[in-house]
Amino acid sequence: NVINTLPLEASSTPEIKSLVAEIKMIKLSNDSPDDISDITVKLKQNPQDPELNFLMAVACISRQMLEEALEHFITSIQSDRSWNDGRAHQTLLDLFESLGDSHPLVKTYRKKLFRLLY
Numbered sequence: 001n002v003i004n005t006l007p008l009e010a011s012s013t014p015e016i017k018s019l020v021a022e023i024k025m026i027k028l029s030n031d032s033p034d035d036i037s038d039i040t041v042k043l044k045q046n047p048q049d050p051e052l053n054f055l056m057a058v059a060c061i062s063r064q065m066l067e068e069a070l071e072h073f074i075t076s077i078q079s080d081r082s083w084n085d086g087r088a089h090q091t092l093l094d095l096f097e098s099l100g101d102s103h104p105l106v107k108t109y110r111k112k113l114f115r116l117l118y
Contacts, residue, residue: 021097028091029062050076050083057088061095069095070109078116089113 033039036059043052053076060069073095076088092113096106 017097018100021094024091024094025061025098028058032059032062048075048079050080050088053079054084054088054091057091066095066099066105070105074109074112074116077113081117 036056039052039055039059043049043056046052053072057069057072057076060066060072070092073088073092076083077092081089092109096110099106101107
């Protein structure tokens with residue numbers, strides 16, 4: 001991994017952090033199933049399930065449905081903050097990082113996350 005070979009001061013710049021987060025989102029999206037009908041059906045039966053909401057969020061990212069992805073991450077965190085060692089929360093933060101602080105959805109959903117956690 002080239003990024004791991006960068007000096008600490010270079011690897012902690014906002015540009016590199018954003019790039020790392022974007023790479024994480026691409027890898028995550030590549031693992032998303034092509035057919036999400038099964039997730040959709042299960043989610044209708046159990047709309048608060050943290051894992052199903054996480055999976056749907058990932059599927060939405062791969063389809064460039066960012067607002068829907070953000071909503072599903074928030075629901076997953078709201079349902080169970082500690083699910084999978086806080087994976088939904090960390091992935092949401094990575095998505096924020098990849099989109100950048102100036103993105104309007106990031107501003108809106110950072111506020112929602114803050115209200116949810118505090």
